[in-house]
Amino acid sequence: MTQSSPNSRVKSLHHLFSRQALARQKFKLKETIKYLNDPDVVFLGGGLPMSNYFPWKKIIGYSPSAPFREGIDNQPTDDSEATIAELVKYQTQGGCNTDIPLSTSLQYGSAQGQAALISFLKEHTELIHNIPNNDWDITLTTGNTQAWDATLRTFCDPGDSVLVEEYTFAASIEAVKPLEVNCFPVSIDDHGIVPEKLDELLNNWDASKKKPKLLYTIPTGQNPTGSTLSAERREAIYKIACKHDFIIVEDEPYYFLQMGNYQPKPERTEYSESPVEDRTHEKLLQSLVPSFIHFDTEGRVIRLDSLSKVLAPGVRIGWIVAQKKVIEKYVYLNEVSIQSPSGFSQSMVHSLLTRWGQTGYLEWLIELGHQYTIKRDFTMDVLTEVLPKSVASVVAPTAGMFFSIVLDGSKHPDFKTKFESDPLKVEEALFEASVKEGLLLVPGSWFQSPNFKARDDTFFFRGTYAAVPLDKLKIGLTRFGDAVKKFYDLYK
Amino acid sequence: MTQSSPNSRVKSLHHLFSRQALARQKFKLKETIKYLNDPDVVFLGGGLPMSNYFPWKKIIGYSPSAPFREGIDNQPTDDSEATIAELVKYQTQGGCNTDIPLSTSLQYGSAQGQAALISFLKEHTELIHNIPNNDWDITLTTGNTQAWDATLRTFCDPGDSVLVEEYTFAASIEAVKPLEVNCFPVSIDDHGIVPEKLDELLNNWDASKKKPKLLYTIPTGQNPTGSTLSAERREAIYKIACKHDFIIVEDEPYYFLQMGNYQPKPERTEYSESPVEDRTHEKLLQSLVPSFIHFDTEGRVIRLDSLSKVLAPGVRIGWIVAQKKVIEKYVYLNEVSIQSPSGFSQSMVHSLLTRWGQTGYLEWLIELGHQYTIKRDFTMDVLTEVLPKSVASVVAPTAGMFFSIVLDGSKHPDFKTKFESDPLKVEEALFEASVKEGLLLVPGSWFQSPNFKARDDTFFFRGTYAAVPLDKLKIGLTRFGDAVKKFYDLYK
Numbered sequence: 003m004t005q006s007s008p009n010s011r012v013k014s015l016h017h018l019f020s021r022q023a024l025a026r027q028k029f030k031l032k033e034t035i036k037y038l039n040d041p042d043v044v045f046l047g048g049g050l051p052m053s054n055y056f057p058w059k060k061i062i063g064y065s066p067s068a069p070f071r072e073g074i075d076n077q078p079t080d081d082s083e084a085t086i087a088e089l090v091k092y093q094t095q096g097g098c099n100t101d102i103p104l105s106t107s108l109q110y111g112s113a114q115g116q117a118a119l120i121s122f123l124k125e126h127t128e129l130i131h132n133i134p135n136n137d138w139d140i141t142l143t144t145g146n147t148q149a150w151d152a153t154l155r156t157f158c159d160p161g162d163s164v165l166v167e168e169y170t171f172a173a174s175i176e177a178v179k180p181l182e183v184n185c186f187p188v189s190i191d192d193h194g195i196v197p198e199k200l201d202e203l204l205n206n207w208d209a210s211k212k213k214p215k216l217l218y219t220i221p222t223g224q225n226p227t228g229s230t231l232s233a234e235r236r237e238a239i240y241k242i243a244c245k246h247d248f249i250i251v252e253d254e255p256y257y258f259l260q261m262g263n264y265q266p267k268p269e270r271t272e273y274s275e276s277p278v279e280d281r282t283h284e285k286l287l288q289s290l291v292p293s294f295i296h297f298d299t300e301g302r303v304i305r306l307d308s309l310s311k312v313l314a315p316g317v318r319i320g321w322i323v324a325q326k327k328v329i330e331k332y333v334y335l336n337e338v339s340i341q342s343p344s345g346f347s348q349s350m351v352h353s354l355l356t357r358w359g360q361t362g363y364l365e366w367l368i369e370l371g372h373q374y375t376i377k378r379d380f381t382m383d384v385l386t387e388v389l390p391k392s393v394a395s396v397v398a399p400t401a402g403m404f405f406s407i408v409l410d411g412s413k414h415p416d417f418k419t420k421f422e423s424d425p426l427k428v429e430e431a432l433f434e435a436s437v438k439e440g441l442l443l444v445p446g447s448w449f450q451s452p453n454f455k456a457r458d459d460t461f462f463f464r465g466t467y468a469a470v471p472l473d474k475l476k477i478g479l480t481r482f483g484d485a486v487k488k489f490y491d492l493y494k
Numbered sequence: 495m496t497q498s499s500p501n502s503r504v505k506s507l508h509h510l511f512s513r514q515a516l517a518r519q520k521f522k523l524k525e526t527i528k529y530l531n532d533p534d535v536v537f538l539g540g541g542l543p544m545s546n547y548f549p550w551k552k553i554i555g556y557s558p559s560a561p562f563r564e565g566i567d568n569q570p571t572d573d574s575e576a577t578i579a580e581l582v583k584y585q586t587q588g589g590c591n592t593d594i595p596l597s598t599s600l601q602y603g604s605a606q607g608q609a610a611l612i613s614f615l616k617e618h619t620e621l622i623h624n625i626p627n628n629d630w631d632i633t634l635t636t637g638n639t640q641a642w643d644a645t646l647r648t649f650c651d652p653g654d655s656v657l658v659e660e661y662t663f664a665a666s667i668e669a670v671k672p673l674e675v676n677c678f679p680v681s682i683d684d685h686g687i688v689p690e691k692l693d694e695l696l697n698n699w700d701a702s703k704k705k706p707k708l709l710y711t712i713p714t715g716q717n718p719t720g721s722t723l724s725a726e727r728r729e730a731i732y733k734i735a736c737k738h739d740f741i742i743v744e745d746e747p748y749y750f751l752q753m754g755n756y757q758p759k760p761e762r763t764e765y766s767e768s769p770v771e772d773r774t775h776e777k778l779l780q781s782l783v784p785s786f787i788h789f790d791t792e793g794r795v796i797r798l799d800s801l802s803k804v805l806a807p808g809v810r811i812g813w814i815v816a817q818k819k820v821i822e823k824y825v826y827l828n829e830v831s832i833q834s835p836s837g838f839s840q841s842m843v844h845s846l847l848t849r850w851g852q853t854g855y856l857e858w859l860i861e862l863g864h865q866y867t868i869k870r871d872f873t874m875d876v877l878t879e880v881l882p883k884s885v886a887s888v889v890a891p892t893a894g895m896f897f898s899i900v901l902d903g904s905k906h907p908d909f910k911t912k913f914e915s916d917p918l919k920v921e922e923a924l925f926e927a928s929v930k931e932g933l934l935l936v937p938g939s940w941f942q943s944p945n946f947k948a949r950d951d952t953f954f955f956r957g958t959y960a961a962v963p964l965d966k967l968k969i970g971l972t973r974f975g976d977a978v979k980k981f982y983d984l985y986k
Binding site: 025026029030031037042043044045047048050053054055056057059061074078084104107108145147177179180182225310311313340342343344348350370373403404437440448464465467469471477478481 | 513514515517518521522523526529534535536537538539540541542543544545546547548549550551552553554555556557558566567570576596599600601602603636637639640643664665668669671672673674717802803805806807808809810811829830831832833834835836837838839840842846858862865895896929932933934935936940956957958959960961962963966967969970971973
């Protein structure tokens with residue numbers, strides 16, 4: 003039933019839509035909107051309050067200025083150095099201000115998002131991803147959590163199947179389960195999904211279960227493991243998606259937190275808090291691992307993008323990149339659920355990004371990546387020192403906020419007795435011991451996919467270097483090292 | 495299976511939850527949050543970006559100042575008269591600033607909403623509604639459209655039934671249909687739902703269909719009809735809900751746009767744009783028709799409240815009032831969907847409302863109601879003049895943004911011939927004729943509930959006086975009068 007769309011190689015995904023998505027359509031009332039700005043028609047059709055009653059006359063935001071030579075956390079103390087966005091209610095007649103006026107952003111608007119913000123994000127998407135079909139579009143969301151929920155509603159009926167990494171973001175699993183959609187785990191190693199294992203799983207798919215419609219993956223700086231899929235693996239996985247006719251949903255909040263390989267301390271210069279002078283836009287663009295959508299000739303990738311990790315979570319703006327017919331279904335769902343992200347958020351984000359420009363925004367992302375590199379390097383340095391190698395190991399992440407410390411349950415003296423040879427019992431006991439020591443990492447088992455069984459006696463903890471400054475990181479990681487040594491009785 | 499909760503008369507609604515709501519629960523990862531601010535624990539548990547990377551140092555909002563003696567649409571031209579909310583990233587040590595700092599509002603936060611904003615809205619709810627049980631709570635939403643979608647997901651499985659007014663907000667119906675939930679219409683007259691008819695419907699419920707779990711109603715300034723339920727009807731309907739064990743979902747965006755009865759022109763003083771001096775808070779509170787939740791001894795009302803019509807739609811903040819066990823389910827859904835409304839919105843709304851105070855906010859609402867009264871009165875005056883009484887009639891609304899003009903299809907000279915005795919064909923033809931005349935009202939049939947059949951040869955158009963100023967209103971309504979006269983061939 004796969005039909006060819008006007009865009010040569012892009013496939014229709016119609017046969018993969020859920021019943022509710024198939025039932026969603028443009029509704030009549032929305033069609034009258036075309037008359038809203040028709041000068042010949044008095045529009046008494048919609049319950050739009052007049053903007054002269056909106057109780058915000060103007061809003062001014064103060065932000066750091068590109069190119070962030072002082073670093074992104076040294077924010078301007080003096081307003082004269084700030085990027086100032088003064089948002090007024092009404093566009094000045096004949097002015098060259100391109101901001102979204104508050105009378106527009108605080109009014110009901112398109113469920114796809116404000117056109118000016120969409121336009122900036124499309125340009126950014128083109129700059130970064132070089133999508134090999136021209137049938138794509140974007141819609142705003144209120145963040146990737148909402149976007150994933152909307153994706154499930156758009157494609158999955160109860161009884162349907164989705165593929166997830168063996169360990170994945172707990173909230174994403176919690177979104178799936180109540181919908182009576184079945185999660186099946188895909189094998190991962192230190193570098194993410196193993197393409198051969200994925201192909202094998204699908205070649206030998208149990209015919210009593212529905213074939214998966216979606217593969218949900220966090221390909222860059224995976225949550226919780228910290229792994230990042232290489233370009234080669236992404237391409238191989240994309241081919242498997244085409245072969246087995248499923249959609250790849252790439253949840254990519256950490257995409258710009260890419261930091262290259264970790265060089266142990268003696269081989270690199272000391273981390274420094276000063277900005278990176280040697281990274282140009284070209285180097286940034288070259289250094290980024292290509293996204294799944296970069297390989298998307300058939301239009302079967304849905305990219306979930308977010309500002310939560312690069313600007314701020316409370317912005318509650320994300321966006322979906324996908325083929326047009328898919329975006330249309332998301333917009334119909336927006337119309338009867340979230341409507342659109344907050345107008346304050348759209349105005350603030352748009353005014354900041356357009357003042358920075360595409361170039362300034364890249365500078366921001368470069369410097370942000372640099373900050374995370376410093377934190378990653380520092381974390382690995384400390385962990386190398388404090389972790390007992392006989393029982394614990396860590397793979398340095400190349401992107402994102404997370405690292406995972408793998409521990410061998412069988413090396414615990416009481417493994418076979420007190421813990422009944424169950425690594426998860428060791429994990430739980432170590433979790434409690436480490437919290438007592440004053441350090442919280444999250445047990446890896448909390449991120450397990452349904453239908454997954456661990457293959458060996460190891461378990462892991464997810465940690466992050468994102469949330470605290472370096473000094474606190476050092477205290478925390480040292481405490482964890484101590485907790486492990488005590489727990490494994492290595493001080494004897 | 496209805497159990498009594500600790501709050502004597504409040505009933506459990508557990509048996510009415512959908513399968514997905516029953517499956518939703520607190521998830522483990524969220525439990526670690528209790529350690530986030532524990533000074534003894536270094537929290538490396540969550541992927542929270544550090545707030546020093548948030549690119550907003552401060553935001554300043556300029557708003558009108560209570561008590562709005564110059565009216566609410568005469569907003570301050572001079573900043574010195576404005577209510578200025580300066581939101582900074584970090585709370586000043588020892589300061590008495592009660593704003594939500596940007597480091598908090600732009601960070602991940604509670605899925606219920608920022609505590610300070612919740613607190614203001616709870617106090618407001620207490621002030622207005624006097625709820626007769628103490629088992630209620632509130633959660634933020636991103637507006638009533640999203641709240642209704644969340645309500646359907648919390649209570650309805652495919653095949654379930656909900657009751658709706660015969661004519662109701664089209665988007666609300668569009669939210670229901672794709673979920674394979676069945677809508678059944680409840681009889682309404684000029685004053686909203688007729689309690690006796692509702693009771694009759696339920697007493698004679700077709701046993702082959704599931705009994706309704708929800709009654710969805712817009713009780714005040716109903717969309718599209720403009721009707722408002724009296725206190726007596728609300729109480730009677732509440733008793734029917736208790737008898738037949740369903741939940742009342744009151745969608746109340748227009749609650750504060752209450753304006754009393756329309757007095758035709760000779761009997762009242764000319765409408766004036768000056769502020770109302772004779773309305774006090776006590777008078778406001780007395781003048782408001784009691785909400786359903788005011789009668790809610792059993793905890794079976796879910797109130798959907800919104801700032802869209804009283805502040806601005808783009809704020810995308812609403813809230814739900816319901817019993818605690820129900821609110822808990824909405825919060826679990828928020829955690830895996832919207833997370834929470836925008837932090838910009840929460841900060842801006844909270845800072846404005848707390849500067850105005852509960853009292854100032856009431857002043858705003860009084861003046862807003864006054865503005866809508868002027869527009870309602872003006873609209874009715876014009877319609878009395880321009881509508882041909884032989885074929886058209888209008889009932890003056892006592893609340894909200896909408897009015898409905900009822901027309902008699904059978905009075906059209908071509909009713910039995912060209913229009914085949916079908917009033918909806920007359921409606922469609924008049925819609926087209928009026929758009930040509932340069933005026934857009936929305937055909938009433940666009941708001942019909944599924945399973946509803948009109949009882950007679952009338953049809954109606956929904957209009958609003960909200961969206962345009964008085965001069966434009968006059969032009970539009972006059973054009974409609976002309977269109978009707980031409981269409982019915984009354985100029986002959």
